[in-house]
Amino acid sequence: MSAASSPLDWAGRCTQQAESCAELGSPLYERLLSLLATEVAQTGPTWEVIAPRAELRFGQAGPLRLLGAAHRLALSGAAPSWAQVLPSCGGQVPSTDGELISAWSELVRTQGQELSAGLDCEVQTNEVARSAGLALGLASTAFSSARLVELGCSAGLNLRLDQFCIELASTADSEGVGGSSRLLGDPRSTVRLSPELRTSAPHPLAQLPRITERIGIDPHPLDATTVQGRLQLLGFVWPDQLQRIERCKAAIEIARHVPALLMQSALMQSALMQSALMQSADSASEGETQQVSARPPVALPDTAELLESLLADEQPTVIQQSIVWQYIPPELRWRITAVIEAAGRRATPEAPLAWVRFEPDEWDRKRAAVWLRTWPTGSDFLVAQVDYHGRWIAPQQAISTR
Structure with missing residues (x-):
């Protein structure tokens, strides 16, 4: 495994993306990506989702691909528990980091393969x-x-x-x-x-x-x-x-x-x-x-x-x-x-x-x-x-x- 595809590298990507999300007005993604940076650095369950696609280049926006896959699952009805924490789905963002990472962990446990496959999907924001x-x-x-x-x-x-x-x-x-x-x-x-x-x-x-x-x-x-x-x-x-x-x-x-x-x-x-x-x-x-x-x-x-x-x-x-x-x-x-x-x-x-x-x-x-x-x-x-x-x-x- 190259340094550019290691857990520490991906943790850094999550941290950098969290900072960008803060600048661009998304406190939810700022919090979530900061939490994921810690988990990925410790090779937790989220790293197991990322690992099969870890060779993605930095410019391919891997963290946003991952969160985009999670959002699609919620919007489609395939991840109702995750939808409960997303305002776009009528949910409410948890007030504590513990509740937020717990909801994410449940998503990874039940939809890990779908999240991993979602890393193949290029970011298509059309802002x-x-x-x-x-x-x-x-x-x-x-x-x-x-x-x-x-x-x-x-x-x-x-x-x-x-x-x-x-x-x-x-x-x-x-x-x-x-x-x-x-x-x-x-x-x-x-x-x-x-x-x-x-x-x-x-x-x-x-x-x-x-x-x-x-x-x-x-x-x-x-x-x-x-x-x-x-x-x-x-x-x-x-x-x-x-x-x-x-x-x-x-x-x-x-x-x-x-x-x-x-x-x-x-x-x-x-x-x-x-x-x-x-x-x-x-x-x-x-x-x-x-x-x-x-x-x-x-x-x-x-x-x-x-x-x-x-x-x-x-x-x-x-x-x-x-x-x-x-x-x-x-x-x-x-x-x-x-x-x-x-x-x-x-x-x-x-x-x-x-x-x-x-x-x-x-x-x-x-x-x-x-x-x-x-x-x-x-x-x-x-x-x-x-x-x-x-x-x-x-x-x-x-x-x-x-």
């Missing part, structure tokens, strides 16, 4: 509130219309960001100067995003471009309109954050009426990966709808290859991504970047290209940053610093209206 930052980047392109392509789209909820109501309001200063508000998207939408706008001056916004086509690329695209897809998405939303859960449900309902093409890619073109993907395709449920593209009985193209084929059709295009880079191996990141830059060199004023990236801030990993690169100019600039879950946004420069 809808990130659409505020993505929309700011999209509006900054000043494109009148564009095809929207998302890397790591999961269920493609954020491909419908123009169908959400996004309010960006700055507060006035002590003398009543500077307050302003601007709506992006659909003011009648059931998905309403109102992040705190951390800026000292109003930022006039261009409108969102008209979305001509919505295309997502993901190794494991989810059809959120199916029972299983909905369950998987909601399972990865933290169970003590009820507003996020309701927002996700509303976005799923919008996805039922606003179509998007979700394309399955191989994560990398290796024989091992292709074999695993084909096994997954063979065992896929029959409940998938036409929203997710068919899985052919041949080796799948990887994300870079799919993107290259899409960008060969030169038309106004915006590529977007949010917290996806960490899940993609470095070699594939480089190839994706090369494909986009090559397409950028072919871009024209009539068929421009833009790349909106919502990823961890290099200068402060406790926040994310939205960067926008556009072609044919090739300019790249920081649009905003943002909260990972969209609670606040800090635009970095005023954006001119068209």
